[in-house]
Amino acid sequence: MEQQETTIFSYSDIIFSFFLNNDTVCSHKAVSHLLIYVYSGQMSIQENGQEITAGAGECVFVKRDHTVTINKGPAKGEQYRGITLKFNRNFLRDYYRSLDRKDIPKGAKPLAVSVLKLPESADIQSLFFSMVPYFNSENKPNDELMQLKLREGLISLLAMNKDFYPTLFDFTEPWKIDILDFLNKNYMHDLSMEEIALYTGRSLATFKRDFRKISSLSPQKWIMQKRLDVAYEKIRSGGEKISDVCFSVGFKNRSHFTTAFKKQFGFTPAR
Structure with a gap:
């Protein structure tokens, strides 16, 4: 179901x-x-x-x-x-x-x-x-x-x-860390742009400026593409159920995952 x-x-x-x-x-x-x-x-x-x-x-x-x-x-x-x-x-x-x-x-x-x-x-x-x-x-x-x-x-x-x-009341701020390294490790998490900026040690404005230096995509589109690329490789390898892949890469429901996958690759995850 x-x-x-x-x-x-x-x-x-x-x-x-x-x-x-x-x-x-x-x-x-x-x-x-x-x-x-x-x-x-x-x-x-x-x-x-x-x-x-x-x-x-x-x-x-x-x-x-x-x-x-x-x-x-x-x-x-x-x-x-x-x-x-x-x-x-x-x-x-x-x-x-x-x-x-x-x-x-x-x-x-x-x-x-x-x-x-x-x-x-x-x-x-x-x-x-x-x-x-x-x-x-x-x-x-x-x-x-x-x-x-x-x-x-x-x-x-x-x-x-x-x-x-x-x-x-521990207000130690995180150190400024590499954005792509953080996103590659945390793309599957449900984080807002404000939270990603905070966790990488930046203000939201600084995060957006730094991200433009490393990608032509917006952060949201980069994360979506990363999730779909990882899902594609997992499904192609055949080691996991499609529903398990869907949630493991960060999607919240199967319908949204199928729609985004088909838009990106031209066919459904099942194919």
Whole structure:
């Protein structure tokens, strides 16, 4: 059965997502710290051979600057629905400036793991339950309200474990790295241009200027061509199913992949 399209609502770094059918697998580079709440269904996160599974009512924290494989799918007769909070550097800097330094705990150390399943918390449950009504697309919250929800999520983490202080408020910027080297290693990840610029140590304007020096294509078209070229080689070798190739190179659904593939090569992946 072909995978149906993911429906996502995004409001000011808070993402509401659910999947209409089947499991969804994506390889994701967490450029921002993530707090992911599973409302229904099930999610598993894999990194370096380790796997964490979360069911309905459970929450997982993912540190920034790590690549993880996320599987989301149905469980107990319900499709996956989840809410993700993204804590970007600017938001964290603004909050850090508002803190009284006397309130910052002494002796705290950054989390040793990059993926952490959080213990049960009334604060976390209350926060995400308050956002569930927005799964209804007719009820769209304003950005100011969502900023308050982000702030509430941040406060909940800090209250839960003092080690979140040095983890969240580490503002070390990444070194400027080679763009093509980064894209060749990360073309399959669902990254925005702003995130790619940030992760390669550049402003968005500098990233666009540097990219024009190395390719006549736009970054989006370069990534699309890279995904299709890799998919073509994988299918030609015959070692993987077409559906597995589709998701492994970064496409979110089979229909989009087939259309893009035929446009690029003049025939479908099946041929």
